[in-house]
Amino acid sequence: MAAPIRILTAVPICDGHDSAINTINLEFIRHGIEVVYLGYHRPVGDIVRAAIQEDVRAIGISSYNGGHIEFFAGVVDLLRKKGADDIKVFGGGGGTITQDDAKIMRRKGVDEIFFAGTSLEEMVKFVHQRYGKQRTKRARARSSDQELAHELTEVEEAAGRRKKNREARNEKRKSKARVIGFTGPGGAGKTTLIDELVLRFLNQDRKSRVAILSHDPSVIGEGALLGDRATMINSQNDRVFMRSMATRGQAGGLSPATHDCLALLAHSGFDYVIIETVGTGQEAMPFRSNGIVDQTVLVMNPDYGSRLQLQKIVMLDLADIVVVNKSDLQRAKTAHTEIEQRLEQNRRSQRLLDTVAKRHRDAGVDRLFDLISGTTKPAQERRKK
Amino acid sequence: MSKLGQVVESVEKHNQFVLDQVKRARSDEQFGRDLVGRWNDIKAKIPTTRTPTGVPLPRLALPEIDEPGEIARYLFGEGLPGEFPYLNGAYREMYLEPIREVESFDKNGESKKSSAKKIPPAEEPTRLFSGLMLAEDTNERFHFLTAHQRTHRLSTAFDGPTLYGIDSDADGVFGKIGEGGVAIDTVEDMVRLYDGFDLGSANFSASMTISGPAPIIMAMYIAAAKRRFGPGVVSKLRGTIQADIFKEVQAQNETIFPIEPSLRFLTDMVEFTTREMPRWYPISISGYHIGEAGSTPVQQAAYTLSNGFAYAEMFAARGIPVDQFGPRLSFFLDCGLDVEYVALARVSRRIWAIGMRDVFGAGAKAQLYKLHTQTSGRSLIAAEFKNNLTRTAAELMLAYMNATNSCHSNSADEPFTTPSEEWIRLAAHGQAILLEESGIFKHTMNMLSGSPGMKSVERAVEAAILEEFREIERLGGVLAAVEERYQRSQIQNAAHRYEQQIYDGTRPIIALNKYRNGSDDIPEVKLVRTPRKKQQLQVDRLTRFKEKNAEKSKRALDKLAAVAESGKNCFPALLDAVEVCSLGQITGRLQEVVGRFRPMV
Numbered sequence: 007m008a009a010p011i012r013i014l015t016a017v018p019i020c021d022g023h024d025s026a027i028n029t030i031n032l033e034f035i036r037h038g039i040e041v042v043y044l045g046y047h048r049p050v051g052d053i054v055r056a057a058i059q060e061d062v063r064a065i066g067i068s069s070y071n072g073g074h075i076e077f078f079a080g081v082v083d084l085l086r087k088k089g090a091d092d093i094k095v096f097g098g099g100g101g102t103i104t105q106d107d108a109k110i111m112r113r114k115g116v117d118e119i120f121f122a123g124t125s126l127e128e129m130v131k132f133v134h135q136r137y138g139k140q141r142t143k144r145a146r147a148r149s150s151d152q153e154l155a156h157e158l159t160e161v162e163e164a165a166g167r168r169k170k171n172r173e174a175r176n177e178k179r180k181s182k183a184r185v186i187g188f189t190g191p192g193g194a195g196k197t198t199l200i201d202e203l204v205l206r207f208l209n210q211d212r213k214s215r216v217a218i219l220s221h222d223p224s225v226i227g228e229g230a231l232l233g234d235r236a237t238m239i240n241s242q243n244d245r246v247f248m249r250s251m252a253t254r255g256q257a258g259g260l261s262p263a264t265h266d267c268l269a270l271l272a273h274s275g276f277d278y279v280i281i282e283t284v285g286t287g288q289e290a291m292p293f294r295s296n297g298i299v300d301q302t303v304l305v306m307n308p309d310y311g312s313r314l315q316l317q318k319i320v321m322l323d324l325a326d327i328v329v330v331n332k333s334d335l336q337r338a339k340t341a342h343t344e345i346e347q348r349l350e351q352n353r354r355s356q357r358l359l360d361t362v363a364k365r366h367r368d369a370g371v372d373r374l375f376d377l378i379s380g381t382t383k384p385a386q387e388r389r390k391k
Numbered sequence: 392m393s394k395l396g397q398v399v400e401s402v403e404k405h406n407q408f409v410l411d412q413v414k415r416a417r418s419d420e421q422f423g424r425d426l427v428g429r430w431n432d433i434k435a436k437i438p439t440t441r442t443p444t445g446v447p448l449p450r451l452a453l454p455e456i457d458e459p460g461e462i463a464r465y466l467f468g469e470g471l472p473g474e475f476p477y478l479n480g481a482y483r484e485m486y487l488e489p490i491r492e493v494e495s496f497d498k499n500g501e502s503k504k505s506s507a508k509k510i511p512p513a514e515e516p517t518r519l520f521s522g523l524m525l526a527e528d529t530n531e532r533f534h535f536l537t538a539h540q541r542t543h544r545l546s547t548a549f550d551g552p553t554l555y556g557i558d559s560d561a562d563g564v565f566g567k568i569g570e571g572g573v574a575i576d577t578v579e580d581m582v583r584l585y586d587g588f589d590l591g592s593a594n595f596s597a598s599m600t601i602s603g604p605a606p607i608i609m610a611m612y613i614a615a616a617k618r619r620f621g622p623g624v625v626s627k628l629r630g631t632i633q634a635d636i637f638k639e640v641q642a643q644n645e646t647i648f649p650i651e652p653s654l655r656f657l658t659d660m661v662e663f664t665t666r667e668m669p670r671w672y673p674i675s676i677s678g679y680h681i682g683e684a685g686s687t688p689v690q691q692a693a694y695t696l697s698n699g700f701a702y703a704e705m706f707a708a709r710g711i712p713v714d715q716f717g718p719r720l721s722f723f724l725d726c727g728l729d730v731e732y733v734a735l736a737r738v739s740r741r742i743w744a745i746g747m748r749d750v751f752g753a754g755a756k757a758q759l760y761k762l763h764t765q766t767s768g769r770s771l772i773a774a775e776f777k778n779n780l781t782r783t784a785a786e787l788m789l790a791y792m793n794a795t796n797s798c799h800s801n802s803a804d805e806p807f808t809t810p811s812e813e814w815i816r817l818a819a820h821g822q823a824i825l826l827e828e829s830g831i832f833k834h835t836m837n838m839l840s841g842s843p844g845m846k847s848v849e850r851a852v853e854a855a856i857l858e859e860f861r862e863i864e865r866l867g868g869v870l871a872a873v874e875e876r877y878q879r880s881q882i883q884n885a886a887h888r889y890e891q892q893i894y895d896g897t898r899p900i901i902a903l904n905k906y907r908n909g910s911d912d913i914p915e916v917k918l919v920r921t922p923r924k925k926q927q928l929q930v931d932r933l934t935r936f937k938e939k940n941a942e943k944s945k946r947a948l949d950k951l952a953a954v955a956e957s958g959k960n961c962f963p964a965l966l967d968a969v970e971v972c973s974l975g976q977i978t979g980r981l982q983e984v985v986g987r988f989r990p991m992v
Contacts, residue, residue, distance in 0.1 A: 018567075019551070019555075019563055019564060019567070020550075020551025020552050020554065020555050020557070020564055020567045021551060022639075022643055022644025022645050023644075024644060024992075025683075025684050025685050025883075025886050028883055028886070028887075028992075029886060029887055029890050032887060043992065045990045045992055046644050046990065047555060047644065047990070049562060049563045050563050051562070051563065071551045071567065071570065071571050072550075072551070072566075072567060072570030072571045072809075072920075073551070073564075073565075073566030073567035073568075073570045074566075075566065076565060076566025076567075077563075077566055077567075080563065080566075100773075100806065101773040101805075101806035101807030101808070102807070102808075104807065104808070121773070122772065122773040122774075122806060122807070123772070123773065123774055123903060125894060126890070126894065198989065201989075233992055236990060236992040237989055237990055237991065237992060238989075239987050239988075239989055239990070364649065364874070364989065365649075365986075366649060366652075366985055366986025367986070
């Protein structure tokens with residue numbers, strides 16, 4: 007089966023009109039397309055960086071606040087400049103883009119502009135027809151990030167075809183990054199927490215780089231909304247390489263290609279690699295026998311239900327660090343106590359932390375950063391067994 | 392239970408109170424007689440007017456009832472226009488022609504012109520939202536729009552960079568300068584924007600549609616007024632700034648700080664303006680953008696009201712007296728073509744009054760749901776766009792049936808361009824035709840109130856709004872629900888359903904999915920676009936401003952940051968900062984202290 011088409015959608019800077027793009031995204035994923043959604047109020051640089059890292063086939067831009075001629079041209083030009091003009095650009099803006107504007111925009115390299123009244127079916131059909139064919143011969147990458155992005159695409163597509171991957175290449179690569187795995191139920195705030203940690207990584211020095219491998223669920227042969235980027239504000243940075251993956255039918259919170267992609271990322275010159283699972287259930291143990299992940303963080307929501315539920319969460323036995331996020335909620339104190347008791351049964355030096363990731367400069371997130379960046383020595387010994 | 396839960400109870404209690412009064416009026420003879428007496432007094436005092444064709448009409452129409460129970464139901468359940476619970480109107484006379492034209496009350500046919508001075512001439516409820524290119528261009532448009540008006544009520548639209556609190560010289564925004572609204576970077580732009588208008592006059596007011604950076608823009612407005620008219624003008628300033636953070640997070644996405652600091656800066660501003668600027672409306676609690684983002688009418692009304700109650704709770708918690716801030720709250724609703732709009736604003740007015748009185752202990756002035764309405768932009772389409780005149784006219788009719796206090800009618804060309812002068816004129820004339828030319832609204836209050844259909848809609852809408860309140864209450868109140876994205880996802884679902892209904896034809900849109908002509912071409916119209924030269928001029932001006940104030944701005948920003956860190960009211964420091972700092976400089980510095988808004992999807 008051919009791999010799903012991956013596209014990126016976004017709304018330009020100074021524009022918060024996301025109603026149309028939300029509807030279009032849903033329609034795309036319902037028709038087998040994987041959509042990396044970057045969100046609204048996004049500058050050209052963020053869009054192009056994300057498109058290259060995600061190695062999408064095309065970028066769909068929904069613009070309602072004017073200035074679209076300059077903005078679309080800005081995206082096309084920057085793609086060209088970065089040697090990524092195999093990533094195509096299309097878009098629309100209801101009635102705000104005129105036929106004359108569209109003519110100019112097409113001349114400047116935009117594939118297609120949709121006008122008010124275009125049906126969703128037409129847009130879906132366009133994407134399938136225009137971007138559905140495999141990219142066979144690819145131009146040589148102009149940057150290491152672009153090269154990495156291309157390789158990740160190969161790995162992901164090979165996993166879809168159940169082909170063996172060339173793992174040997176990894177050995178030649180640079181020394182291994184510190185790999186931290188984040189997991190936990192949906193809505194616990196994993197993405198926000200990671201984005202806040204990224205801010206601290208970036209502020210730590212001037213050049214270290216971080217990679218993020220993020221997952222969202224999908225069924226085999228269907229589309230997916232890969233939306234983690236949309237809520238991230240600190241990770242839109244040249245020092246951060248982020249890749250969003252759909253699980254493509256695999257249970258347990260990761261994708262069939264995760265292991266190989268992670269192996270590749272771990273040897274690509276990053277200081278830290280963060281891997282985020284989809285929101286997981288109680289039985290999930292995504293990083294077992296992985297061999298690459300150095301440290302695992304389980305992010306919990308204080309509202310996990312009764313104390314009995316805690317006994318069933320497998321990751322509570324396995325995680326190195328357990329975080330109770332949203333610790334400003336009323337139930338957080340109880341949650342902390344109950345989880346603490348649960349961890350004591352394990353008789354291992356697991357760490358328990360409270361955070362409020364949504365809060366700027368949260369002290370709990372600072373402590374978590376210290377733990378995983380090695381400022382405070384984590385419990386290394388137990389991983390040896 | 393949060394205040395919202397108490398509001399639900401207070402409305403239920405009031406409804407029960409009305410039923411009890413009805414019962415009592417029927418069983419307690421003395422009470423019943425008193426009510427009938429009062430009813431007859433009210434009727435006797437209603438002046439009569441005579442239409443141009445000579446038909447005599449009462450200036451206030453009342454239901455033809457004489458049974459005490461029904462009288463009780465009307466007086467307690469609906470109230471006369473201008474009386475609690477204000478179902479029929481916040482004020483007694485609304486759009487009626489001034490009394491000087493009422494010459495017919497005298498039985499002998501002599502005109503009673505002496506009464507002319509009692510009620511001042513009504514002002515036009517027309518407010519046309521505009522903003523384009525640079526400050527001087529918008530200023531010119533303002534002068535054009537108000538050339539023939541008794542009062543100068545300006546409604547200002549800002550461009551994208553301003554709405555997001557960033558400067559015109561920021562990376563990648565050049566093409567957006569002056570697009571969709573006016574570009575404002577500094578206090579100097581603000582001076583140019585309202586040049587030639589007497590900001591301290593009772594006949595002038597400025598409305599500014601901006602929320603994320605509202606406290607900074609408000610400070611710029613005050614600073615600009617002081618530069619032109621001296622410090623004495625501050626207490627005389629009239630106008631509205633939108634400053635509605637909740638609806639930004641729920642629907643419009645123009646938020647620049649995280650929710651809690653955004654609310655804190657808002658409260659700082661409200662504390663200052665309600666004390667120092669008693670005629671200013673520092674917040675316009677807006678359903679319009681919720682409606683435009685795709686909500687159902689009931690969601691729009693429910694979220695707007697619940698946001699309003701949450702603000703009231705917050706301001707009260709800061710220690711601002713309810714009778715100080717209550718009268719300075721105003722509301723803004725969308726009016727589309729769905730049947731709920733027959734009574735949406737009427738019901739909102741009633742729920743607000745009951746909640747403010749019974750939960751917040753507000754006096755009469757703080758109970759009023761003062762409403763600005765705009766016809767629905769979303770209901771307009773590009774295909775055969777002249778149909779939009781009819782859509783807007785029908786929406787205007789609904790808006791006036793709901794006794795809105797002011798109104799904006801959309802231009803028919805809006806689906807494809809910044810409104811052009813030709814279509815703006817037609818939109819404004821639509822209002823004048825309904826209010827001034829036609830006799831529908833100018834002779835008699837309650838002309839179209841209280842039909843059986845309207846009453847059915849009122850009951851259904853009220854029940855649905857209260858149910859929404861209960862759901863928000865279950866989620867822990869407005870702020871908790873917002874953080875859980877409750878309102879956002881409800882709105883998105885509704886928007887999706889709306890689109891589906893258009894595509895499957897269950898929602899007919901004439902000339903789009905029904906009676907379609909075939910040709911879908913967007914008509915050729917003259918587009919209002921900001922020339923590059925002007926965009927460059929804005930950047931150059933900003934550069935000069937920054938160079939000129941380089942030293943002073945550093946000190947002002949340090950001071951502002953220190954106040955922000957301290958948790959004290961930031962507004963006075965903002966007033967100082969805007970003298971020497973640009974919008975983007977201030978936003979950037981405050982974001983260092985409180986963080987940036989994390990988008991919700």
